[in-house]
Amino acid sequence: MKKILSLILCLAMILTASVILASCGKEEGSGDGTYEIAIVTDVGQLMDKGFNQGTYEGAKAYAEANGKDYKYYQPANGADASDNDRIAAMNQAIENGAEVIVTPGFLQATAISTVAAEHPEVKFVFVDGWALGTNDAGYSYDNVTAIVYKEQESGFLAGYAAVMEGYTKLGYTGGGGGTNPACNRFGYGFVQGAEAAAVEKDVDVTVNYSYKFGDAFSASTELQTQIAGWYAAGTEVVFSCGGSMFDSVKSAAAEYDGAKIIGVDVDQSTESDRVITSAVKGLSASVQLVLDQLYKGEWDAKLANKAQNLGAAEDSTGLPTESWSMENFTVEQYNDLFAKIKDGSLVPKAEVPENCNENGEWLEEGLTKVTINFEK
Secondary structure, three states: OHHHHHHHHHHHHHHHHHHHHHOOOOOOOOOOOOOOEEEEOOOOOOOOOOHHHHHHHHHHHHHHHOOOOEEEEOOOOHHHOOHHHHHHHHHHHHHOOOOEEEEEOHHHHHHHHHHHHHOOOOEEEEEOOOOOOEOOOOOEOOOEEEEEEOHHHHHHHHHHHHHHHOOOEEEEEEOHHHOOHHHHHHHHHHHHHHHHHHHHHOOOEEEEEEOOOOOOOOOOHHHHHHHHHHHHOOOOEEEEEOOOHHHHHHHHHOOOOOOEEEEEEOOOHHHOOOEEEEEEEOHHHHHHHHHHHHHOOOHHHHHOOOEEEEOHHHOOEEOOOOOOOOOOOOHHHHHHHHHHHHHOOOOOOOOOOHHHHOOOHHHHOOOOOEEEEEEO
């Protein structure tokens, strides 16, 4: 009898759990195998400690809070994914019932342009993208919206924090080979912030600056060797700006006592005790913001064929204070500086000079305390 009662109780608990799960967002999909919200990743892995991860976590959080089914799709061929691979992933998502596709990274532009024109009934959220306008055939991309970030703000805060903490020999390694607008803004802001703090403290600062091994945003032995060389020559902290490139910088830092890292996109302090801070974007928060606008029926008014440029004013840029490990630059000082950027009284420059990828001379303009060593 006790065994029968235990079995009945067990079945009741399973049934209750099933009912609860049915009311939540489910990565495993609904009963008919469809997934309303899809996340199509950029190059690299899903949990890349960067852009893919932040975007996915935002879509996941919204779905689970609002009873939506969701699923992520990783295009074939990893770091070597082609436009056709991305198109195939998006089409698979639509076949599986996707009504909204959230996808990060500028490399998604061609795939989105193709698939969105073929499926006007599906909404696309182009994270770190731009408004697509109208194609050559006259199709207006009213089913696509973009999220753009003011990366120069986070970069500025990171550069300022590093110098205020006491570091004067900095490094910056950027993804995209110098062609990625977001990485360029991060780097340009980093230099501006370092200059502002150097002027304030009256110290001289040098910055090793390179996009040399960041084309694919991937870890590589070449990148690790380069950054190890920087540390060996006296560089104290390196701003790693490019997804999985972080792993190469972490490995290089591990070879030298006291070598430090600045992370990017998300708080990377849990990845290494060498991380002093991270120049973050509010990836999760911004994705949730746009999905909320969509499901509230604000697509036509706020989103259709538009790009929202998000920054400190929307809490979408900054440094993470929960994991603060700096000792000389305090959270209070950071909050004061952040407030100035948030209210517009301090505006880091966003427009990177056009010749920035050819040589380092552009970085010398307006700099009085910072010297750039540009490595092609």
